[in-house]
Amino acid sequence: MDKKIIVLGVIGSDCHAVGNKILDYVLTDAGFNVVNIGVLSSQEDFVNAALESKADLLFVSSLYGQGEIDCRGLREKCNNSGLKDILLYVGGNIVVGKQKWEDVHKRFLSMGFNRVYPPGTSTDTAIKDLNKDLYYDESFTKKAM
Amino acid sequence: MDKKIIVLGVIGSDCHAVGNKILDYVLTDAGFNVVNIGVLSSQEDFVNAALESKADLLFVSSLYGQGEIDCRGLREKCNNSGLKDILLYVGGNIVVGKQKWEDVHKRFLSMGFNRVYPPGTSTDTAIKDLNKDLYYDESFTKKAM
Amino acid sequence: MNLINKKLCDEEFFKTRNEVLESWSTGKEVNLHESIEYLKKVPNYKNFSFVLKKAKKEGVTLVQPRAGVALIDKQIELLNFLSKEGGADLLPTTIDSYTRQNRYRECEVGINESTKENRSLLNGLPAVNYGIKGCRKIYENVDKPVQARHGTPDSRLLAEIIHASGWTSNEGGSISYNIPYAKNVSLEKSIADWQYCDRLVGFYEENGIELNREPFGALTGTLVPPSTSNACMIIEALLAAEQGVKNITVGYGQCGNLIQDVAAMRALEEQTKEYLNKYGYNDVLLTTVLHQWMGGFPADEAKAYGIISLGSTVASLSGATKVIVKTPHEAIGIPTMEANANGIKATKMTLNMLSGQRMAMSKELEFEINIIKAETKCIMDKIFELGKGDLAVGTVKGFEGGIIDIPFAPSKYNSGKMMPARDNYGAIRYLFTANIPFSKDLLDFNKAKLEERAKHEKRTVSFKMTVDDIYAVSKGKLIGRPN
């Protein structure tokens, strides 16, 4: 089986680099082909990297709270750039403050993300989902959870 | 004006002595005639001390949580012993645990206490009320707050 | 008096025992042979003595909450929550205050009302009323060692029941569970009653069952100077060892000055060991416990966390074998199980951050250790002198004469003339030594320390300082300065 390609990055004006460095290390170790665009990455950076690398999935981190603004329109931008089937994950501390997780989850699903993770999600959880979504069930996108 | 007489004590199987020693010191200093029966005092001890000293008020402490059981029937015991007009104050940590103060307050008022104080009540508050109830308004008992 | 610090002979012990077991219906259930068999099956991880021994060896500080409610099932639920959710290493069962006064009839009222109203109207578990059946149910339904924590001058029946139920530790002692907890119980009586409790543990030891005993070091929890509580701990440890107790945990309540606190813990362990060895009890395994601040707390929960965490810091830096935890509800009332677990979690986090870290030796620390030891020695010397070599007799006479004088104790057998106050750095000193037989150096030292504070606060040394200090922590400061 070919290695699946993941574009990893921290979106917006967000400089939190520690999680990004660790995710790079861990996802690579788990057998994925990781294209790490690092912190302070715009939606355009994500889309360009995906096009260039023929990525299967965008693994978007947002730690600093402004993720809600930064993530809006990413699905549309992907669609318009011909990345129609690409999977979108988002995680970190994706909104400002301690909010009800159900609401936040819904808000990001309706932006077109396939999976949305709360603070403190372990890398194991992410890897399990990646394996499921990328290897076991290619049609996952359509039935977005 | 004659000094008013207060019977001070800690009711029930309660050994908390620190507050009692301080109350003795502070109430005496504030000009009251304090009869301190100390910790581990039964309802009978309070009533007997009141009869003996012709007290105007019982200043009941309960710190250890079991005050609710210990205090029941004190008013009746006073009535039966001819202490019909005596004022009853109670304070300290009078119930088990952090309960809604309104409920606790009501519960003790309905047992016949004239004033019921929450944890952390300062001695100043108590003295202000004592002055009001014992000197300014002798008929206070009837309109129990 | 025919009190004497000597191992009770079997005849005497068993004679008293019959009376003890007769004193309430549940006493009859206790059968020592059956209990020994029952206790033999206690696995090491549920035995207090073993778990403490292991922690001491590994240099780890264990965490234990206080917790007790009126009903057995609720108690089991509570303990399991504190163990699993909170992460407690050792479990307590706090006994209610009627039991502490041997008023078992009033306990029945408490149990009935608590069942009816479905909330605890007692401040602890009435273990005697439940007897072996109820107490074993608790032991069998938890996964950590269980200890009885109370404040009972005469806890002979309680000790019989809890040990027979697999509770492998009993807190208390003749001074520490009398003077701070009772008004009218003579020391002569409480020493005799605790000799019984200790002898019971000694008897189990002789039958191959290891049990732990823990003198209550915090006493009144209110400005107790370290040498006062350390002297009480040494006395109770010696009295217990004489009765055959082999696993003893001596305690101390956090005062607030970090150096004094660590010094007190070090002095406590070293000096107790010295006395045990001196009197020939070489085979006692000695451990220590730090009580987080035992005086009045602030009502604000965030502030309470600050104190809880600082107490954990003391426990860690002093290398305590265990720490007894307060909760953010302390100022208000018996904590909910969540608040109790939160106290444990804040404590564990602090301990984990400091794991393996000790306070380094410094001039200041050494000095403070020496002061505490010297003060303690003055007291102990006089006690032995008064008892003409007998510690039990000396202790009774010592309290009579105010040689040991526990501040703010309710007992009429305590002199109550000594007054403590904090010095300019928050360490607790003797403001009035009254009859405590300190050397001139030590008297001068305490005096100078308080003068230093008085000068800084521009007032004279007086009882007013003591009162201010009593309120200070609950108002958010360590030292009660005028404002």
Added chain:
Amino acid sequence: MNLINKKLCDEEFFKTRNEVLESWSTGKEVNLHESIEYLKKVPNYKNFSFVLKKAKKEGVTLVQPRAGVALIDKQIELLNFLSKEGGADLLPTTIDSYTRQNRYRECEVGINESTKENRSLLNGLPAVNYGIKGCRKIYENVDKPVQARHGTPDSRLLAEIIHASGWTSNEGGSISYNIPYAKNVSLEKSIADWQYCDRLVGFYEENGIELNREPFGALTGTLVPPSTSNACMIIEALLAAEQGVKNITVGYGQCGNLIQDVAAMRALEEQTKEYLNKYGYNDVLLTTVLHQWMGGFPADEAKAYGIISLGSTVASLSGATKVIVKTPHEAIGIPTMEANANGIKATKMTLNMLSGQRMAMSKELEFEINIIKAETKCIMDKIFELGKGDLAVGTVKGFEGGIIDIPFAPSKYNSGKMMPARDNYGAIRYLFTANIPFSKDLLDFNKAKLEERAKHEKRTVSFKMTVDDIYAVSKGKLIGRPN
């Protein structure tokens, strides 16, 4: 490069100033003469420099939270709550992340949406967009000194606006607000831009207005060894002093080992002062700030309190002039105002308990201070050597060569080859020194310390330790041991 560590001449400064003020509409409102008059009216109790000076003199540790929301009125409400309910001594205003990247247009979106939804969609206050009018409104409606806290590589316009608005302190510096916060900004540019910010403060000083500057000592907040952050602090202090800054607060982020933490704070203050004196800046008033643990927090609030309180203990024992407070919400998101106040209260309680208490000097503390100073000196010597005596040039070359190497920094101008890890007692050591020019003794020391841990954990020294340590605190331990 024409970068040089020399006070900007007026001509250059004012030329650049025109460009800066042009860069966004609100810049035009700033008029230095008017601002000087405005600042002259700031009372001492609302001036950062004065309040810090007073605290230093009295040996008191002040408490400051972080706090910033999108809307002015909400910000005022927040600050007053933290001041009155929480008891904060110094007030912040945290700036949002778009402003930090000078993306003022995106700030407009954030302001509009926040107004519409009536909740903050920005992680701080977009001070530049509000301009003098909004910022003065904040200053005028609070009762304590206000500081801007951000993370902005080019904060020239921000500095102009906040100082002109009565905010008497600006956090940051050319290294500390670039390397941990940016990816593509060269040090050459950020040094020049911060020379401007410092010169602005120097200009005010020359006009009789005292302002405080605070290099950000915590950097990436992630396993930064003390000598690395102390070197950055010394450099930024020297660069600021050259531009005429007279009131500087150098900082350090709590690592977790108590002795190392106190040693780092002592070394920081002493060594910065030495360097300032050595280079002729004798009239700088130097104070210190301790940042409570800046790495990942546990989500559990009780555990968070444990860390917060331990950080306060470090601040107190090391005699920090102020402490920056974390909150029980840290792991999850920007705190509610209540959670923020609770962090302050737990901090203040701990400080009050320890008021006047310092860590006593011990062999261990002295040793650790000497290690940190020696490591820092190796770095500083090489920086000056590379710059041929010029600190600005040396710093740029130093980062190029990995002489200073900040762990986990996002900047491409940082080498990123050094790896830190904890030793067996939790102190942070250099696991891979890469290009850091330590003496053989220091290299051996760091190595031995990590070998000691490796042996204890029965594994080899490797990057795996670093990763484990990064997660450790959020999982409730200081050291990431294998389980």
